[in-house]
Every structure is written in structure tokens, then in C-alpha cells.
Amino acid sequence: MALINVAAREIHCKIVYYGPGMCGKTSNLQYIHAQVPRDTKGDLLSIATETERTLFFDFLPLDLGKVRGFQTRFHLYTVPGQVLYERTRVAVLNGSDGVVFVADSQRSKLEENIKSLKELAINITRQNKKFQDYPVVLQYNKRDLSEILPVSVLDKYLNGMHWQRYEAIATTGVGVFDTLKAISKLVISRL
Amino acid sequence: MDPQLTSLIVPSEEIAKIEECLNHLVEDTGGNYTLLLDKSGQVIASQGDGDRQDITALGALIAGTFASSREVAKLLREKDFRVLFQQGVRENIFIALIEEQWILCIIFNKGTHIGLVKVLTKKATDELAGVLERVRQQHKARDEVLGSSFRTSMEDTIDLLFRD
Ligand SMILES: Nc1nc2c(ncn2[C@@H]2O[C@H](COP(=O)(O)OP(=O)(O)O)[C@@H](O)[C@H]2O)c(=O)[nH]1
Numbered sequence: 001m002a003l004i005n006v007a008a009r010e011i012h013c014k015i016v017y018y019g020p021g022m023c024g025k026t027s028n029l030q031y032i033h034a035q036v037p038r039d040t041k042g043d044l045l046s047i048a049t050e051t052e053r054t055l056f057f058d059f060l061p062l063d064l065g066k067v068r069g070f071q072t073r074f075h076l077y078t079v080p081g082q083v084l085y086e087r088t089r090v091a092v093l094n095g096s097d098g099v100v101f102v103a104d105s106q107r108s109k110l111e112e113n114i115k116s117l118k119e120l121a122i123n124i125t126r127q128n129k130k131f132q133d134y135p136v137v138l139q140y141n142k143r144d145l146s147e148i149l150p151v152s153v154l155d156k157y158l159n160g161m162h163w164q165r166y167e168a169i170a171t172t173g174v175g176v177f178d179t180l181k182a183i184s185k186l187v188i189s190r191l
Numbered sequence: 192m193d194p195q196l197t198s199l200i201v202p203s204e205e206i207a208k209i210e211e212c213l214n215h216l217v218e219d220t221g222g223n224y225t226l227l228l229d230k231s232g233q234v235i236a237s238q239g240d241g242d243r244q245d246i247t248a249l250g251a252l253i254a255g256t257f258a259s260s261r262e263v264a265k266l267l268r269e270k271d272f273r274v275l276f277q278q279g280v281r282e283n284i285f286i287a288l289i290e291e292q293w294i295l296c297i298i299f300n301k302g303t304h305i306g307l308v309k310v311l312t313k314k315a316t317d318e319l320a321g322v323l324e325r326v327r328q329q330h331k332a333r334d335e336v337l338g339s340s341f342r343t344s345m346e347d348t349i350d351l352l353f354r355d
């Protein structure tokens with residue numbers, strides 16, 4: 001739930017990047033962190049294992065400055081994708097205002113994507129929220145690889161809800177900001 | 192509370208009450224610093240020595256710690272861990288939950304007895320629960336607070352800043 005502090009004239013929104021392990025969630029945040037102007041971003045905080053896999057979450061605070069007199073902040077998080085960390089994902093989702101679901105476009109990853117999306121629906125529902133009303137933007141990542149599924153097939157299995165969706169190559173930044181803009185605007189429209 | 196409610200609007204007069212309550216807690220315990228967080232990790236208010244580094248990251252981490260301890264509680268079939276205590280070499284941190292929505296943290300050093308912190312934190316969480324209850328009850332329209340053109344201005348800002 002977004003927080004509007006009338007005294008300090010601040011608005012805070014929390015956005016979580018969700019998806020199976022290795023789909024490119026951390027890469028999205030790394031690219032955003034590298035590109036946004038210095039005074040907009042805080043440090044990128046990563047709680048990772050020694051092998052660089054996300055253990056708890058990555059966290060990137062973005063400060064958009066004053067809009068109509070309100071200091072507006074977006075806090076971006078990623079969850080750890082491995083099946084093992086299901087409970088950790090629940091913890092990171094707590095209090096979120098919107099989700100970017102990052103799917104791995106590779107043929108071999110379809111089942112993992114479907115499982116992860118199902119789990120997301122369950123976790124949002126457990127927070128007493130209606131999943132069909134929940135702000136979600138879909139990202140089909142790794143479009144640069146060769147063994148990938150066509151967008152129409154991914155749509156068929158992952159986008160029954162007709163969310164906005166973007167093709168991306170998170171490592172080079174293709175589609176990363178389109179995705180971020182879409183989820184930010186969606187969250188703002190629901191304040 | 193309506194679970195579909197998408198934003199919690201904390202009015203100025205309630206922020207003033209929160210700050211007063213935090214201020215008492217720091218003064219009466221002799222603690223160094225206290226902050227009130229939303230469960231999403233966002234800092235609502237803080238009081239105490241001013242030169243704390245990186246409050247934003249601190250908020251995200253404390254809320255993450257609390258949320259993960261809640262999942263631990265579920266696995267142990269505990270209802271919840273209402274409080275958490277982390278002991279450092281120089282400073283300790285005591286964390287208490289307020290109605291599943293807010294998190295109160297107090298940072299203190301060796302000079303302060305943990306027993307006192309526990310008692311006074313309990314008193315503060317009761318007071319803050321009252322504030323939270325009032326905040327949840329009020330039904331201010333968003334447009335009343337933000338103004339009707341907020342959304343378009345926000346979209347322009349997003350387009351301006353979120354690009355490579
Ligand atoms: N080829 C390619 N590799 C990617 C892309 N996005 C991420 N990767 C790689 O996939 C691996 C996992 O990425 P990471 O962001 O850590 O995934 P996470 O587990 O979802 O956080 C890393 O080696 C990335 O460099 C992409 O769009 N194309």
C-alpha cells in the first residue's frame with residue numbers, strides 16, 4: 001500500500017520484480033541504477049550469496065523529486081527466484097503496490113515461468129488482494145537468445161490477464177525503461 | 192480495514208502526534224534513535240541524533256527482517272513474533288510490530304537497560320496503534336490531498352527521468 005505523508009509531503013510506492021531464478025530481475029535493477037541521473041537514485045543494495053545469486057532481495061530507491069509539491073519515491077525490489085526461497089518472496093512482496101513479472105523467453109524455461117506466475121497469484125491473494133485487479137506489467141526477457149519462444153506463445157501461456165507487456169534484453173537495457181515506466185504509471189493511477 | 196485500499200494517507204496532525212510519541216521514547220529511554228516504518232519498509236517518521244546514514248536502506252532491511260521473521264513464525268506455528276531484538280557491540284536495536292502495518296524501531300547503546308526499552312516501547316506501540324486506527328478510519332479522497340492534476344504531472348516526470 002502506498003504511503004502518503006501529508007506533513008512531509010511525501011509519497012512512497014513499492015514495486016517488486018518477480019519471476020523465476022535467472023530470468024533477469026537483478027539485471028533490470030542494475031541497468032536502471034546505471035542509467036538514471038545521480039540525484040534520482042540511492043545505492044543499489046543487494047543481499048546475495050557469495051556466488052552473486054540474490055539471497056534476500058535487491059533494493060533500489062528512486063527519488064523523482066517534487067511533483068505538484070509532493071516528494072515522490074519509488075522503491076524497487078527484486079525477489080530471489082529459486083524455488084527454495086518461496087517464503088522469502090512472500091516477505092519481500094509484503095506491502096507492495098505493483099509487480100513486474102519478468103519471464104525468461106527461452107523455450108526451456110516456459111514451465112518455470114508458469115509455475116512462478118501461479119505462485120505470484122497465490123501470494124497476492126494471500127495478502128487479501130484481488131489478483132485480477134492487481135497492478136502487473138509483464139516483461140519477456142532475453143529476446144537476444146536464439147532458443148526463444150515467439151511472443152504469441154508466451155502470451156498464450158502467461159498473459160491471460162492482458163497485462164501490458166514488453167520484450168526486453170535486460171543486460172543491454174532494451175525494454176527496461178519501457179517496463180519501469182509502465183508499472184510506475186499503473187501504480188500512480190491506483191493511488 | 193479495506194484490503195483493497197491502495198494508499199494510506201497520514202495527515203499532518205497525526206504525523207505531529209507520531210513525532211511526539213517517538214520523541215518521548217528516545218528521551219525517556221535515553222536511546223539514540225527511533226523510527227517508525229511502514230511494513231513495506233518506508234520511513235514514516237524518525238527522531239533522535241540527526242546524522243544517521245542511509246535511513247532508506249535501514250528501513251528496507253528492518254522491514255525485510257521483520258517480514259522474514261514472520262514467515263519463520265508461521266513455520267514454527269507461532270502466531271507472530273511481536274518483537275525482535277538485535278544486539279550489537281556498540282548499539283542494540285529493538286523492533287516492535289504495530290497491528291501488522293507499522294514497525295517501531297529503537298536504537299540504543301549500553302547505557303540503556305533493555306527492560307526499560309521493552310516497557311516504554313510497549314507504551315509507545317499502544318499509542319501509535321491509536322494513531323494508526325484513526326488514519327485507517329479517515330476517508331480522505333486522494334484528489335483532496337494530491338490535487339486532480341497530480342497524475343498527469345507525475346506521468347510527465349516519469350517520462351523525463353526513466354529513460355536511457
Ligand atoms: N543473453 C541475455 N542474458 C541475460 C539477460 N538478462 C539477464 N541475463 C543473464 O542471465 C543471468 C541471470 O540474471 P539475473 O539478473 O541475475 O537474474 P535473476 O536471478 O532474475 O536476478 C545473468 O548471467 C545475466 O547476465 C538478457 O536479456 N539476455
Ligand SMILES: [Mg+2]
Nearest residue numbers: 025026054078
Ligand atoms: Mg537476482
